[in-house]
Amino acid sequence: MNRTVKVMAEALSIAGINKVFERAGKPSVEALRDINLSIREGEFVSIVGASGSGKSTLLRIIDGLLPASSGVVKVSGHTVTRPGADRAMVFQQDALLPWKPVIDNVAYGLTIAGTPKRDAHATAQRFIDMAGLKGFEQHYPHQLSGGMRQRVNVARALAVNPKILLLDEPFAALDAQTREIMQTELLNIWQKSGTTVLLITHQIDEAVFLSDRVIVFSARPGSVREEIPIPLPRPRALEVKRHEAFGALVDRIWHLIEHEVRSAVADNRA
């Protein structure tokens, strides 16, 4: 037996996170209950769950946009109390500044941090090239397709050189074909940059295709139901989605949340 212990640095650790939303004059809502999670450096982890399972709330707590009611979030050992340069979030496509061209949007996080414009643009240019947006530096978001806008969002997040990339249903607004292309591009970028990624999605096949590990959330309050390792070999191409093993993993996750998805749908109808 090999006696060396493989030391995997922990990029993100979440311990005992609870979140209760207090609303004046109404009953408070328990959004998250006792979330514990650990993500290694360079790992790609997804969280799936029915809508209303608090996935986005957890992501905002990790990013520092929302305070937790109790519990601790640590990034590389440092406790999170507010947004910081070690984390960057990719929102849905409409989170770009419509009055700024691509280059300024990608440089946005850097200029906020006080980087001189020239340096910020040089860094932004590198990530624009990486995201396949060369030639579109001076275009405005409304002149780009949905898929290209999302590339700008990813480039903007990566440009600040975060330890962890937080993705909040980044491809939800895209059509099915564009989504698949964006998934493979995200994998490429992830492999090139070596960043740790935490993705929130409601697309089970997306989570399985991209991740090393899928965390299945149960709803109301959100809590970790199961962690499913995804042993599919890398690098992965779209063909993986047609493998038997892929289908089996998707089915397994679907069965875990099916009941909650159905009741969420019923709630929306009511």
Add this chain to the structure above:
Amino acid sequence: MTAAAPFWRSVYDFLEGRSRAAGILRMLISLAFVLAVWQVLATYVVTNKLLLVPPAEVFRALAKESGNGALWTNALATVSAVAASFPVAVLIGVAIGLALASSRLLALTAGPMLTALNSVPLVALAPLFIAWLGLGFASKFVLVTIFTIFPVLVTTETGLKATDKILIEAARSFNASRWQVFTTVTLPFAVPFIVSGIRVAWARALVAIIIAEFFGSFAGFGFAILAAGQSFDTATLLAYVIMLGALGLMGSIFFEWLERRLAPWRQE
């Protein structure tokens, strides 16, 4: 007929198009239409020259006023009064709008009072202001300012509050301070709203200046209109109305252009 149809089709398509030539042609057509209706009205319907005169006479009056210098004296009085008061009014409007958007308590406390003030017909107060401030620049300045503040104030507040929450969240996610969120997100988002408020305010400023000049002044378009009316000089009266219309139109075109310039993404 069948041969002519494609021709008219292409004329129609051209006029509907976005080219500058088509725009100018459309304007000329509508101008010709108004002049024709006016001419017909003056020739066949309202033949009393005290009530309405045909376009040609109005343009003769315009040339006469321009020739003897009265037009320029009056234009100077009106334009300088508006030019001095309008920017100040816009600044005050934006400042109050900013204050209301940044303080919920202030908005809740002052909001209803401002709404009430805005619905008072300010024209009714004009004689009072002139009694307080006398004939001349001070009363013009105050009237224009009061008329103009509200549309700017309202659109400023609306624009600042209308900012997409996700843009603010994205900025905060990059650790932007409150001031950075304001300067890089909320304010740029509000700018086109503010400009559209200024465009509305411009039309109101012209109304205000005319009222101020009606009630008390010795020069200006309002003064000239009143004087021409009292001496039954309908041609001169209409000549000055046309000048006022031109002033309004110029402002409107300028601010529309500015709005498009500042917010190209809102056109799509």
